[in-house]
Amino acid sequence: MELRNADQAMGRQSKALPAIAGQAMTGKEQRARRALLPLPPLILAALILLLLPLVARAHGIGTPQRLNVPSGPYWLSIWTDPDPLRADQTHIVVAVLEPETQEPIVTGVEVMVQLRSLADGTVRTQAAVTDNTNRLLYAAEFTDHVSPGRWEASVLVSGERGVGDPVTFEVEIGPARRVNWLWVGVGGLGAALVVWLLSAGRAGRRRVRGRPTLLIRGIPVAAR
Amino acid sequence: MSTPSNPIDPPLIRLEDVVLGRGAPPPRFDVLRAPLLGRLLKARNGRLLLQIPFLLVAVLLVYDGLTGPQLAPQNLATVTVWIHTRGLVIVAALLLGNVFCMGCPFTLPRTLARRLSGRGRRWPRALRNKWLAVAAFVAFLFLYEWLDLWAGPRLTAAVIIGYFAGAFVLEALFAESPFCKYICPLGTFNFVANTAAPTQITVHDRDVCRACPGKECVNGSARVLGCGTELFPPAVRSNLDCVFCLDCARACPYDNVALAVRRPGQEWTAGAPGDGVWPRRWDVSFLVLVFTFAAVSNAFGMVPPFYDAQAWLAGALGLTSEGARLALTFVALNLALPAVAGLAAAALSRALVGRREPLRVAFSRFAPAFVPLAVAIWLAHYGFHFATGALVIVPVLQNFLLAHGLTWLGVAPNWSLAAILPGEWLLPLQTAAVLAGFAAALFAGNRLARRDFDDPAAAVRAFVPWLLVLLALAVAALATFNLPMEMRGLS
Numbered sequence: 001m002e003l004r005n006a007d008q009a010m011g012r013q014s015k016a017l018p019a020i021a022g023q024a025m026t027g028k029e030q031r032a033r034r035a036l037l038p039l040p041p042l043i044l045a046a047l048i049l050l051l052l053p054l055v056a057r058a059h060g061i062g063t064p065q066r067l068n069v070p071s072g073p074y075w076l077s078i079w080t081d082p083d084p085l086r087a088d089q090t091h092i093v094v095a096v097l098e099p100e101t102q103e104p105i106v107t108g109v110e111v112m113v114q115l116r117s118l119a120d121g122t123v124r125t126q127a128a129v130t131d132n133t134n135r136l137l138y139a140a141e142f143t144d145h146v147s148p149g150r151w152e153a154s155v156l157v158s159g160e161r162g163v164g165d166p167v168t169f170e171v172e173i174g175p176a177r178r179v180n181w182l183w184v185g186v187g188g189l190g191a192a193l194v195v196w197l198l199s200a201g202r203a204g205r206r207r208v209r210g211r212p213t214l215l216i217r218g219i220p221v222a223a224r
Numbered sequence: 225m226s227t228p229s230n231p232i233d234p235p236l237i238r239l240e241d242v243v244l245g246r247g248a249p250p251p252r253f254d255v256l257r258a259p260l261l262g263r264l265l266k267a268r269n270g271r272l273l274l275q276i277p278f279l280l281v282a283v284l285l286v287y288d289g290l291t292g293p294q295l296a297p298q299n300l301a302t303v304t305v306w307i308h309t310r311g312l313v314i315v316a317a318l319l320l321g322n323v324f325c326m327g328c329p330f331t332l333p334r335t336l337a338r339r340l341s342g343r344g345r346r347w348p349r350a351l352r353n354k355w356l357a358v359a360a361f362v363a364f365l366f367l368y369e370w371l372d373l374w375a376g377p378r379l380t381a382a383v384i385i386g387y388f389a390g391a392f393v394l395e396a397l398f399a400e401s402p403f404c405k406y407i408c409p410l411g412t413f414n415f416v417a418n419t420a421a422p423t424q425i426t427v428h429d430r431d432v433c434r435a436c437p438g439k440e441c442v443n444g445s446a447r448v449l450g451c452g453t454e455l456f457p458p459a460v461r462s463n464l465d466c467v468f469c470l471d472c473a474r475a476c477p478y479d480n481v482a483l484a485v486r487r488p489g490q491e492w493t494a495g496a497p498g499d500g501v502w503p504r505r506w507d508v509s510f511l512v513l514v515f516t517f518a519a520v521s522n523a524f525g526m527v528p529p530f531y532d533a534q535a536w537l538a539g540a541l542g543l544t545s546e547g548a549r550l551a552l553t554f555v556a557l558n559l560a561l562p563a564v565a566g567l568a569a570a571a572l573s574r575a576l577v578g579r580r581e582p583l584r585v586a587f588s589r590f591a592p593a594f595v596p597l598a599v600a601i602w603l604a605h606y607g608f609h610f611a612t613g614a615l616v617i618v619p620v621l622q623n624f625l626l627a628h629g630l631t632w633l634g635v636a637p638n639w640s641l642a643a644i645l646p647g648e649w650l651l652p653l654q655t656a657a658v659l660a661g662f663a664a665a666l667f668a669g670n671r672l673a674r675r676d677f678d679d680p681a682a683a684v685r686a687f688v689p690w691l692l693v694l695l696a697l698a699v700a701a702l703a704t705f706n707l708p709m710e711m712r713g714l715s
Contacts, residue, residue, distance in 0.1 A: 064639045083647040089708050129440050136375050183650045185702035188659040196666050203680045
């Protein structure tokens with residue numbers, strides 16, 4: 001790093017520095033500002049801490065339902081997604097593992113997922129296919145094929161090693177999302193644009209009003 | 225495409241800034257002068273206090289990644305790297321500053337490597353810009369998708385090892401920190417994200433720096449290395465390129481370097497008309513656009529239409545190789561689209577105001593306004609994964625300990641732990657984040673336009689083409705977050 005040029009340049013430079021806005025403040029104001037500066041991070045940190053009690057009772061997307069459960073010649077891990085499950089979005093994701101090595105089995109198995117309504121006995125069956133985003137997992141999608149209520153899920157794996165035992169668990173499926181957040185978001189973007197346009201218009205008018213009147217031969221001319 | 229012809233190497237620092245004293249203003253609050261914390265940060269081994277825990281975690285991740293269960297949600301490497309690190313990086317940028325670069329363990333062998341390199345070779349001049357960083361950043365995102373890094377504990381461990389090796393080799397070969405400054409995709413991400421940070425390196429009194437004979441902050445001393453990325457604190461106006469190592473503060477014999485608390489994103493709009501804090505350079509401006517477009521495309525890579533598009537590409541172009549399809553998609557979404565959109569917006573903006581100026585100037589004028597939207601989209605995306613899977617670390621750690629015969633955290637993993645926020649909250653929070661980012665981008669863009677154009681009407685006309693790009697990105701992000709995310713099995 002050669003700082004000679006900077007040194008030379010700085011040597012020729014006047015000691016005077018540009019005025020800094022903050023330097024015009026009184027000592028009291030500066031102390032008050034200084035005292036307030038750490039507040040935003042502290043408030044955010046406090047909010048995070050306040051949210052922590054939710055942790056114990058909250059679940060999230062990819063809720064584990066069964067993990068490393070023996071199923072005949074396989075081990076299964078099963079998640080549901082999202083949390084809570086909704087009639088308009090219900091995924092069941094399965095990992096099939098070799099019991100000895102716990103390595104995922106990604107070929108040569110068929111994974112069937114069945115949902116049976118505990119209210120009216122309706123049965124929905126889907127073959128779980130290799131998940132698009134994680135090829136070590138199998139995903140079955142029941143979106144818009146189920147109604148709100150309690151359902152029993154059953155996962156059955158078959159393949160070269162044989163047929164596993166069904167692994168079952170119960171899930172609660174809630175109603176479809178009522179609020180379309182895309183439109184809420186688009187509405188918010190629109191509102192932001194309106195505010196910007198109004199403020200830009202005001203700024204333009206302020207500028208026109210603030211200009212000295214241009215006189216040509218004593219006759220005022222509107223500013224362009 | 226011009227590269228800066230700056231006699232002091234760091235391309236983000238201009239000699240005239242030093243001469244005219246145009247660095248950041250003196251700090252109103254200096255974290256380094258705070259009781260205890262300041263002393264801790266400035267202690268000779270202050271950085272080590274953060275790096276050593278990070279190093280131990282990295283070693284643990286490599287070990288579990290290579291030897292532990294190969295199912296991503298049950299392995300420390302995948303869970304820690306792809307859920308926690310990514311989520312916390314963006315939160316830290318907004319609340320604290322570039323603490324992840326500060327604690328980066330990959331630079332720990334730096335001292336040894338520097339001894340090897342001595343005052344050796346300089347990084348090639350042609351590469352002293354952000355083009356390589358842009359390429360590395362997009363390549364990393366591509367490899368993440370193509371190799372399913374999030375799903376592979378061994379691959380994740382390999383990435384960590386690769387990082388250590390890359391940082392060490394480059395540090396050993398060259399007499400500066402080219403890995404951090406010109407290549408590291410994580411560092412590139414952190415640099416841009418941390419322009420939003422509430423902290424920045426500056427100095428208390430520039431006169432002290434003018435009179436300083438040794439410039440130890442950059443040149444180093446017998447006791448402390450100088451700034452790895454060769455930034456000169458009195459001329460620092462931006463967090464771009466600053467790894468928050470605080471070596472400058474440790475090396476300064478006058479205790480003149482400060483870690484100032486500032487208004488978040490202050491640097492985006494600061495500066496005089498036609499002379500903003502951010503350099504008017506193709507590479508830096510393009511990096512910001514890529515950072516923003518990648519925020520959307522990275523989230524888009526998780527929703528069903530992305531896979532439909534891949535299937536369509538396979539059929540329409542006969543591309544059977546997944547790698548080729550993904551490469552094509554990534555080049556299109558993360559490089560071609562930002563280039564075309566940016567150039568078109570710049571040309572239109574220039575034409576609308578009728579100002580004769582280089583296209584580079586029009587291209588770079590509104591680049592800073594993209595950062596708040598980009599940070600918001602990354603936060604919405606990575607925050608989603610963090611919020612839904614943060615507590616997975618508990619059973620994964622329990623599982624790891626039990627596998628090694630340790631029952632410190634119980635005798636059975638509690639696999640029911642996963643989220644830190646209720647699922648119903650996430651989409652409203654993601655929507656709020658994108659809206660806040662867009663509003664901040666609008667605010668920043670408006671200020672930039674008003675700064676550079678006296679006439680309010682011209683300011684509006686100059687900004688409108690860029691506003692359309694920002695709006696399109698915000699709508700794309702909202703639409704993506706409203707689609708069901710394909711489950712990655714991470715949480």
